[in-house]
Amino acid sequence: MRILVTGGAGFIGSHLVRRLLASEQDSVVNLDALRYSGNLGNLADVTGHARYVFVQGDICDATTVERIVREHRIEAVINCAAETHVDRSIVEPGGFARTDVVGTGVLLEEARKAGVSRFVQVSTDEVYGSVEVGSSREDDRLDPRSPYSASKAGGDLLVRSYWATYGFPVLITRGSNTYGPNQYPEKFVPLFVTNAIDDQPLPLYGDGRYRRDWLSVFDHCGAIEHVLHHGEPGGIYNIGGGNERENIAVAGTILNHLGKPPTLLRFVQDRPGHDRRYAVDCSRLRALGWSPTVPFETGLRATVDWYRDHQEWWRKIKSGEFRAYYEQMYGKRLKDGIPCAS
DSSP states (O other): OEEEEETTTSHHHHHHHHHHHHTSSOEEEEEEOOOTTOOGGGGGGGTTOTTEEEEEOOTTOHHHHHHHHHHTTOOEEEEOOOOOOHHHHHHOHHHHHIIIIIIHHHHHHHHHHHTOSEEEEEEEGGGGOOOSSSOBOTTSOOOOOSHHHHHHHHHHHHHHHHHHHHOOOEEEEEEOEEEOTTOOTTSHHHHHHHHHHTTOOEEEETTSOOEEEEEEHHHHHHHHHHHHHHOOTTOEEEEOOSOEEEHHHHHHHHHHHHTOOGGGEEEEOOOTTOOOBOOBOOHHHHHTTOOOOSOHHHHHHHHHHHHHHOHHHHHHHHTTHHHHHHHHHHHHHHHTOEEOOO
């Protein structure tokens, strides 16, 4: 297939581009605005590939999207482009609505007009809100509680409307917390790994007992590809790793892998509207023939090793714009934080 991947220079997008090219059948056009978390270094190994084209541009720019879809005769769109970090959405909510809702609408309309045969919206389990017990199913009511999750829910609803109104063959995936190499170091795992390498404190929100289901990026991308080829048009598919852990436990595992003391942990002031727990029921996707393959302990250890062995990648990032962001988010929190006792 001739596939347009948006946000393909980001974390999940870059791994997906690489996976699609490995099929030896698909060709990929990568459209990315290269904002702060977009990094062409994530795809250095495929630069110049005969079936790969990169275009720098914004998914909100209808002219650019229309040109790409028509010139490259795009058959499928996988929308990975998004503003994704909850903390940033609290500070700058407008940009999230623009990219995650308006940009999704532009992609949908240009793809529909061009007769694209499949449109996959890569979303998140956070649209379901905090799940105190049980697991979220695809037909559950959406209850987003942050500007990020609300913007993703808005994009999902727009995608669904194109199926109901036009019969446009859309699919939605809702992945759980994803980890792996090349993840921008504002996110939990890479932030904690890189801080620990430098013997810097690890800022745990609240009591550290927030629970997430952790999913390897390799499994996540495998699921997206599987839905692209086998999903039922109009369908929604949850993607989970089956690895529910408390944040404090994940932090402890990271420290153990690096041989660092638990005294690096700091309990800091919580963020507003922090969802206590996410969990998804993945039976629909499993019935389609997909299941995760990477055990959490194995995947996390490999991820820790990757950041330890690729310090040139993340040190460049953390020395730039990231420093101002980090100070804004964690400066006062860490100053007032409570060290772990043991």
